[in-house]
Amino acid sequence: MGRRRQRVDPAAGARAGALPEAIAALSRSLPSGPSPEIFRRAKFDRPEATSALWQLLFRVLSPLPVGNALASLALEAQAHLVKSALCSQGYPRLALAQLPEDGSQGSRELLLALSWLLARGPVPEQMLAQARVPLGDEMTVCQCEALASPGPPAPHMEAEGPVDVRRVQWLMGKLQFRWRQLVSSQQEQCALLSKIHLYTRGCHSDQSLGHLSVTEAEMLRDPEGGQQASGAGVAQNLDPAYPKCLHSSCTPGMGPRTFWNDLWLVCEQPGLLPGDAAPLDPGGASACSLLSPLRALLQTLERENQRLEAVLAWRHTELVFWRWMDTVLGTCAPEVPAAASQPTFLPWVPERGGGELELVVRELQALEEELREAVERRRAAWEAKAGGCGRGPEWSAARRASREAVEKELGALQQCWKQDSGPARPHGPHRLVRREDGAAGERDLRAAEVIRTLRSQEACLEAVLRRLQGQCRQELARLVGALPGLIWIPPPGR
Amino acid sequence: MLPADCSRRLVAELQGALDACAQRQLQLEQSLRVCRRLLQAWEPTGTWALKPPPGPETNEEDPLPACTPSPQDLKELEFLTQALEKAVRVRRGITKAGERDKAPSLKSRSIVTSPGTTASAPPQSRGQAGQAGGHASDTRPTKGLRQTAVPAKGHAERRLLSVGDRTRVGMGARAPRPGAGLRDQQMAPSAAPQAPEAFTLKEKGHLLRLPAAFRKAASQNSSLWAQLGSTQTSDSMDATAAKTQFLQNMQTASGVPQPRLSAAEVEAEAGRLRKACSLLRLRMREELSAAPMDWMQEYRCLLTLEGLQAMVGQCLHRLQELRAAVVVQPPRPCPVEGPPRASPSCRGGAEPAWSPQLLVYSSTQELQTLAALQLRVAMLDQQIHLEKVLMAELLPLVSTAQPQGPPWLALCRAAHSLLCEGGARVLTILRDEPAV
Numbered sequence: 001m002g003r004r005r006q007r008v009d010p011a012a013g014a015r016a017g018a019l020p021e022a023i024a025a026l027s028r029s030l031p032s033g034p035s036p037e038i039f040r041r042a043k044f045d046r047p048e049a050t051s052a053l054w055q056l057l058f059r060v061l062s063p064l065p066v067g068n069a070l071a072s073l074a075l076e077a078q079a080h081l082v083k084s085a086l087c088s089q090g091y092p093r094l095a096l097a098q099l100p101e102d103g104s105q106g107s108r109e110l111l112l113a114l115s116w117l118l119a120r121g122p123v124p125e126q127m128l129a130q131a132r133v134p135l136g137d138e139m140t141v142c143q144c145e146a147l148a149s150p151g152p153p154a155p156h157m158e159a160e161g162p163v164d165v166r167r168v169q170w171l172m173g174k175l176q177f178r179w180r181q182l183v184s185s186q187q188e189q190c191a192l193l194s195k196i197h198l199y200t201r202g203c204h205s206d207q208s209l210g211h212l213s214v215t216e217a218e219m220l221r222d223p224e225g226g227q228q229a230s231g232a233g234v235a236q237n238l239d240p241a242y243p244k245c246l247h248s249s250c251t252p253g254m255g256p257r258t259f260w261n262d263l264w265l266v267c268e269q270p271g272l273l274p275g276d277a278a279p280l281d282p283g284g285a286s287a288c289s290l291l292s293p294l295r296a297l298l299q300t301l302e303r304e305n306q307r308l309e310a311v312l313a314w315r316h317t318e319l320v321f322w323r324w325m326d327t328v329l330g331t332c333a334p335e336v337p338a339a340a341s342q343p344t345f346l347p348w349v350p351e352r353g354g355g356e357l358e359l360v361v362r363e364l365q366a367l368e369e370e371l372r373e374a375v376e377r378r379r380a381a382w383e384a385k386a387g388g389c390g391r392g393p394e395w396s397a398a399r400r401a402s403r404e405a406v407e408k409e410l411g412a413l414q415q416c417w418k419q420d421s422g423p424a425r426p427h428g429p430h431r432l433v434r435r436e437d438g439a440a441g442e443r444d445l446r447a448a449e450v451i452r453t454l455r456s457q458e459a460c461l462e463a464v465l466r467r468l469q470g471q472c473r474q475e476l477a478r479l480v481g482a483l484p485g486l487i488w489i490p491p492p493g494r
Numbered sequence: 495m496l497p498a499d500c501s502r503r504l505v506a507e508l509q510g511a512l513d514a515c516a517q518r519q520l521q522l523e524q525s526l527r528v529c530r531r532l533l534q535a536w537e538p539t540g541t542w543a544l545k546p547p548p549g550p551e552t553n554e555e556d557p558l559p560a561c562t563p564s565p566q567d568l569k570e571l572e573f574l575t576q577a578l579e580k581a582v583r584v585r586r587g588i589t590k591a592g593e594r595d596k597a598p599s600l601k602s603r604s605i606v607t608s609p610g611t612t613a614s615a616p617p618q619s620r621g622q623a624g625q626a627g628g629h630a631s632d633t634r635p636t637k638g639l640r641q642t643a644v645p646a647k648g649h650a651e652r653r654l655l656s657v658g659d660r661t662r663v664g665m666g667a668r669a670p671r672p673g674a675g676l677r678d679q680q681m682a683p684s685a686a687p688q689a690p691e692a693f694t695l696k697e698k699g700h701l702l703r704l705p706a707a708f709r710k711a712a713s714q715n716s717s718l719w720a721q722l723g724s725t726q727t728s729d730s731m732d733a734t735a736a737k738t739q740f741l742q743n744m745q746t747a748s749g750v751p752q753p754r755l756s757a758a759e760v761e762a763e764a765g766r767l768r769k770a771c772s773l774l775r776l777r778m779r780e781e782l783s784a785a786p787m788d789w790m791q792e793y794r795c796l797l798t799l800e801g802l803q804a805m806v807g808q809c810l811h812r813l814q815e816l817r818a819a820v821v822v823q824p825p826r827p828c829p830v831e832g833p834p835r836a837s838p839s840c841r842g843g844a845e846p847a848w849s850p851q852l853l854v855y856s857s858t859q860e861l862q863t864l865a866a867l868q869l870r871v872a873m874l875d876q877q878i879h880l881e882k883v884l885m886a887e888l889l890p891l892v893s894t895a896q897p898q899g900p901p902w903l904a905l906c907r908a909a910h911s912l913l914c915e916g917g918a919r920v921l922t923i924l925r926d927e928p929a930v
Contacts, residue, residue: 090759092748116744119737125722135712139853139865163501165908171508172880172917178515179873183866185522190865192529194858199533199699205709206716208852212702217695218528220702221536294705301711308718315733322736326743335749357760357817360768364810367775371803374782378796386789398790406797410805413777417770430853438856447855447864454867461874463779464772468881472889472913479893480906487926491911491919 019324022317028310029124031059031131042111043328051103053110054079060114060123061085076101086113094335108328115325124311129428133300136213136431137193141450197434208441209433223294495901500887507883511876535692719850763816767809774802774809877916884912 020036027033034052041049058078073081079101086096096113099106117123193214200212212220430445440446480488496504704712781799786792855861888909895902903923911920 092745094748112744115740119741136850139868141853161501162495162498163505164495165905168496168504168508169908169912169917171505171512172912175508175511175515176917178512178519179869182515182519182522183869185519185526186865186869187862189522189526189529190862191858192526192533194855194861196529196532196695196699199695200702202700203702203704205704206713212699212704214525214529214532216704217532217702219708220704221532223705294708298707298711301708301715305711305714305718308715308722312718312721319730319733319736322733322740325740329740329743329747332747334747357764357813360764360771361810361813361817363768363771364806364813367771367778368803368806368810371778371799371806374778375796375799375803378792378799382792382796386793399793402790402794403797406794406801410798410801413773414770414805416773417766428851430851432861433852433854434856434861435854436856438854440852440854444852444854447853447860450853451860451864451867454864454871457871458867458874460772460776461871461878463776465874465878465881468878468885469914469916472881472885473910475889476892476906476910476914479889485926485928486903487924489922489924491915491921 018317018320022314022321025310025313025317026118026124026321029128029307029314030056031127031307032056038107039111042107043331045105045108047103047105047107049107050105050110051075053107053114054082054103057082057086057110057114057117060117060127075103079103082113091116095332108332112325112329112332115322115328119322124307124314128304128307128311131304133297133304134429134431135215136209136433137197137215138429139432140429141445142428193432194434197432201434209431211434213431219294219297224292496887496891500891504883504887507880511880533695535694537692716850760816763812767813770805770809774806778802881913884909888913 023036023039027036027039032055034049034056038049038052042053054075055078058073058081061082079099083097083099083101091113093109093112095109096106099109196214196217197211200217201210204210204212204216433444438446438448477488480486495501778799781795781802784791784795786795855864888905892902892906892909895905907920907923911917
């Protein structure tokens, strides 16, 4: 099965030559992808393929990029988390949940699970995009990353006893202060960023960009990383504090993906990058202790290019793979839906407030109530007014026209939440580019538009906040108003 | 005092918000440091690629630092750097009285005083020389200083430069051409911008040039990403059909013909309906606040409100359906977030764009407004969340507290301040004693 054939149209059928190619491309395109041999063993349910597949599934399903902490989890823990994540995504096969977590069997089942994930979405591309090295100054427009990134709750949550409510007030004030600080630092950083872009205009090889980003400029300024060295000479470890200093080098949007963070990962964890087991330079000492930022950057870029090529190859040849997977599925016995309940899995990341359904129901019911009152009132008023009107033809025509117009409007409104995402709502980080004329291609965002969107979002949120505060005011007034002998003086100024 | 569990939850929530803020602040400060450093004078490391504006390009290849230096070279380097440290000390003594420019001198002072950073790296000493001389335009005093200083030291410097470059260039293929290139630049007429000297981004920023290897890799990278984007759109129909078929086979093989609602899907639906609720409410507000001019408008207003009511009814109906489905067939007892990298509010959309998209701005003002608005939206989000949490915790306390003495009054006051004023203002309570 290892014979290479002429490149024929893979759609022509499952040829013996195309399948290894496809699997090889797939394994090259996934981070620390298992060798094609593993895939073949898994088809025959060989036990030695199991642990590699557990680990691969873990990496694919992990909601956060796999850092040191996650990568060093024991196999059992990884397997458990994989089961939990698949479960929540609605994986149909029950056999997976019943697999032992020590990696002793079940490789065929895992292969099926992997293919299920691959069929549902563009997994290699997503993983690549997630691990991407941001060369520019990135800004995230939508709030997804901000929502997705909170890690496990901070451990310094001392088991406090009862606290005074004044402490809560104090914490609130502290929070307000921190936000103000954040705003002013942010403004300064934008000014500096803008200056750097301005001063380096005209020197980027890519014409559409036109100027250097902070990352690129920093790399030019200090390609060796030697200037941060504490101690004599160049001969020392790339000071781990150095990349951390540039941790989130230039992201006004403060996204979690950062160039220097990745570099640090590269330097400290060579095994995390695909296909990289060898030390980075033949004669060097420990693997990456003497790596300069420029060198590291180049290597990551090159690796990314290799993976990109693998993904493209995979896309061209994947049809064969799916035909093969059908045969694999065929070798499994059909399952019987289990009457017994499934074992419970703990959620991977602590969920934020269960009972979503209940909350929404309550909100909608409250809204329904308000609408009912409003409609009754208006209907009564209308009937009173229009009762005396004639029922002429132009009157009914006008009414029909109104009705149609309203229906169309409301239909458009319904589309706003019916479709999963807003039209062309851009997603993910964008590279900041300064242009005097503000010209932008059709896929690019203009700052002015984003500002408009953000302003409307701001207005929306402010309205919500005011409404909530008004609700509280009413509620509190109701609770305390009944007490005699007290005068409540609201605070001045509004 | 608040009860223990309530306290715990509130403090945890607020502390979490504070920590998130602190983390962002830290990141910002680190990046600020980088940016500030970039805008100050750059220490010449001798390995930049500056575009020599006029004159022939001696070598297209840049002095790309290759692999690591050998241990022997490193030792040599150490000795040399020690010698240079001494030279720096001596020179500093000489040039202290000399003319100093504002930016470079700032830099030198900061280098000198920064803890743990010795002025030991070879480039720095030359940087000192350069700085003492000032900018590139002012090279004559520099040269003069170099000459008046002990010539041996200058010689050592130049030797070091060549060694350093050769070392950095590394073993193997690279000839000392890059080093030679730099040396050429160094001896070049003073008019040309001299690479070894310090400069600021402001003056020479537009002359910088990225290393060739990097340029190649980066352009290949962006073209590959673009290719990826285009193959996505023109995905082969066969492959898509094969995938759907496979998924269906998986479903039927598992014995359950209809895919069960996963927790993720339920959550997504609930999220959609929540969005619907807020949109409907917004629309209702608009209609109620608009003053109808004539009967036609009033009629339309009425129709709209009735339409909204109907839609709310539909949403509630759908929710009841979901609820029922959840009860009958629990959607997997593991309500965890859904597919990786998809958040409830902002799905990937029809086609995630793989190639990098640009965000174009035209002035500092614009960028600052943009960033400020982003922060404001995030802050408002957080405030709304906190408001809901506070409401859930404090309102029940106020309503159920039995002895309505001063502690309860204090609680009311605090609750009002937190809930209604965002903690910014506090109301006053006056006890109105009945006249005796």
